[in-house]
Amino acid sequence: MNKKLVVFIINPKSGVERVKELKQLILSTLHLDEFDYEIWHTKYAKHGKELAKQAIEKNAAAVVAVGGDGSINDIASSIMGSKVHLAIIPKGSGNGLARTLKIPLLAEQAIALINNWSTTAIDAATANGALFLSNAGIGYDALIAKKFAHSEQRGLRVYAWLVSKYLWLYKSRFYKVIIDGKDYSGTYFLINIANGQQFGYDFKIAPDAHLQDGLLDAVLIKPFPKVYGIVLAWHAYRGTILQSRYVQRVRAKEVLISNDQLKLAHLDGDSFQCEQEVVFKVHPNALSIIQNNASL
Template identity: 35%
Template structure:
């Protein structure tokens, strides 16, 4: 558990601690620094532990999952973050008691793992407006959908689309884009369905290009995002493949599973390892 994660209160976190204490085969660890969750997960793999449960938001889930790729140890999630993208895609309950019971009792499945250069991601990654907002959101003292919506609106007024050179098996062209998302799962989090037809175990990455659009179209695009009808928009282009490359004019600000990162390169290579992660959830 990340004791500083998400929007959950100390009372709720104590509730999780007490619930897990009732199960004699469970041991709870608190993360102390960035990357600690990956180290704990790797140690669990070395010890032959069957399940490692990430208690936290998408950042904690990503850190734990990194340490489990290619192993026989399954990832479970008790979602207490602000977005909970992977948990929502896997239909994990969002209430604490139900989530704990779910991850301790459900059978396992396997999902694909995607990589942005060498960085694993499990839901979405990308560049453009979404990366810009993720970077702004990470600097806020409060979390949650309300704060994210506020930062999105503020950023929308000043953000300018950029040009990217994209390559895959089917495309080789420059696109002017508001944002480009590479999706393994259907959503960013909070049921914002950027790629509603994505399947997390099909061996494919969906690239979603949001083209520049007039200010007046923003509310309609927002509604489509949450209704799962975004692919029907004339401002959306999609492409499915297992390998994409992207090149920009300047070094890239990216996001992966909600985490922003400034790269020291202007090039991306998006790849996939099929069925490389054992998970507890509905694939």
């Protein structure tokens, strides 16, 4: 029986011990009578894209993204449309996509999903052609993504501190918003275009979003009293943010957002230098993944 080749792509900056631990877990968990494996290391930003293309050329059956949503995004952008499946070992900060897909956060359990080899296709999305899988944002959440990316420290505590600090400093802006041809223009605190449910850390900006419905959830948050911010955050954590009178959700296949001063967005938590007009589109069933059977 021909074995399937599984390529693990990891950032060595994660630490020597983490790389050693990964290899030990692969040896002890992966069914080596069914799979061959290789561990490839990224050496610079976006190197994961190139490595994923090399994995396709090598006829890999699956590429495993070992990292957070940004690392997953890099790899997914290269294997979309191919016969290669994406697997995930969550090693990021918020792990938004992995949580939405119910991929175990423990590496050993995530590797075990590869043994089951249950695959399915999920939707992808683009902003002016650039890929995102979980969500993209304009406004306040784009600012937080930028500040978090430049922070020397990671984790929920740092993220919460940034959210609290810039809540009081950020000013809502007027945006032209066209959703499937209908005008929703107005002044918004943030606009999030969600393919998946959450930012990460189980904070759900679009709790009803589904990765296989062929739609994006446009979440429009209107200006609110700043003291209400903690209530909105609590709603997001509880999965009830759509109950707020300041929040509107519209489902769509295409969303256009423009503002003369628009420069910054985020895609899956990574800052994205954008133009004054951004067009978001959904691409149904664009990416094949190795799933948790309980996830979708």
